[in-house]
Amino acid sequence: MSKFKKVEGRSAPAMNTASLPDIVFMLLFFFMVATTTKETDPTVQYLAPDGTETEDLTPYKQRSEIDFIYIGKPRNSSRAAAFESGFALSLDNVLTNPIPDGLYDANVVGTWKTDKFDSKPARMNAPIEAVITCIKADGDAPSGLLFSVRKALQEVEALKIAYAVKDISVLKAD
C-alpha cells in the first residue's frame, strides 16, 4: 500500500512554441539588415591588406554598378603552376567560354567586362565608364598583374577601378 499516487502514464505537457516563429523572424531581419550579398565564391585564396580612409562600396553594390575581380593563389593548388607568378584571377559571372575551374588570366578581363555590361537590364543606365571594377587582391599579389587588369579595362573604356582593402579604422580609433 503506497502513500503516493502512481505517476505512470502522465506525460509532460507540450511546450508552447507559438512564439518560436517570432524569434526566428527577429533573427532573420537582423541578418537581412546587417549583411550584404556575396557576389560569388572566389576560386582563389586572398587575404586583403589592411587600410584606413576607405570608401564604402555598399551604395554601388545596391545599384549594381560594380563588378568584382579576385586576385590570389588558386584554391586548387595543383593549378597554380599554370599561371605566371602563381597568382590567378577569379571573376564573378563569366558568360563567354567559362572555364570549369574558374581560374583566369588578365586576357579575358575585357570580354568579361563588356559581356557583363551588355547583359545588364535596361533600367541601369550608368555608362560603362561609370561601372566600377573592384579588384580584391591578396596582399602578396604582384602589382604587375594588377596593371595588366588595369590595361585591359582601359581598352574597353571601363574607366573606374577600385582597390579593395580591409578597413581597420574602427579598430584603430580607440
Added chain:
Amino acid sequence: MAKRDIPEINAGSMADIAFLLLLFFLVTTTMEKDTAYIRDIPKKVENPPEDIEIEERNILKIEANSANQLKVRDFYPEPDDISAIIQKFYTANEKENDLKSNFPLYSTATLAMCDVEYIKLEMQKDALDEMADKIKYDYLKSAQEEWSKKREAIQVLSRETGLTELREIDKQAHIKIVVQKDTRYSIYTKIHNEIEEALNVLRNKKCKEIFNESYTHMRFRYNQNPDDNLEDKPKLDLIKVLYPGKIIEVEPKN
C-alpha cells in the same frame, strides 16, 4: 443565423518557413562591408603627344620597388609619414607663393577670368574643324569644362563665404606612383591609403571652414542617395577644385 467559429490556423510550420529564409540569408550574405579606394583610369589616347614638359615642382613622385622599399622624391620615409609629405606638397604655397620652394605654386582665379578664358577657348574651338583634328578639339572642350567647373566653384564659394576669388593649386600638380612588377599589392594600397588620408585631412579641414561639416560625411551622404542630396554636389565639387588630388599610376616596366 448563429455565428460560426472560425477554425484556428495551425501555425506550427511557420517556424520552419522562417528558418528556411534565415538559412538562405545566412548562406548568401557576408557580414563584412566592401571597402576600397576608387580611382579613375585615364582614357586611352591613340597617338600620345610628345612628352609635355612639367615643372619638377609639380610632381610628387612616390616609388616602391620589388623589395617593397618606399621612396618619395629623394627621401626614404616610413610608410606612415607619406601622408604628411603629401599635405606639405599641397599646402606649402597655399597662403603665399615661395618661388624658391620645390612645391606647386598657387594662382588666383576670379569669375571674370573664367568667363574670358571660356570665350577664348570657344573661339579657338570654332576656328577648328571637329572632324579633322579630333584630339585638339576634345582637348579644348575638356579645358572649357574645367573653366566652367571653376566658375561654379567660385559661385558656391562666394555664396558661402563672400570671397570673390579662389586660390587654386597649379593644375599640373599631381602625385605620380611608380611601382615595379613585383611590388606587393599591400604596399601599393598603402600608398593609396596615405594619399587618401592626406586628401581627407585637407578636404575635411577646408569643408569644415566653409560648410561647417566634414567632407567625408558629406560625400558619404551623397553616395548613399545622390538624387535626394543634389545640393551637396556643387559643394563637393568646390572642395575637389581646391584640392584636386590628381594621381598618375605609371605602368611598371620591370
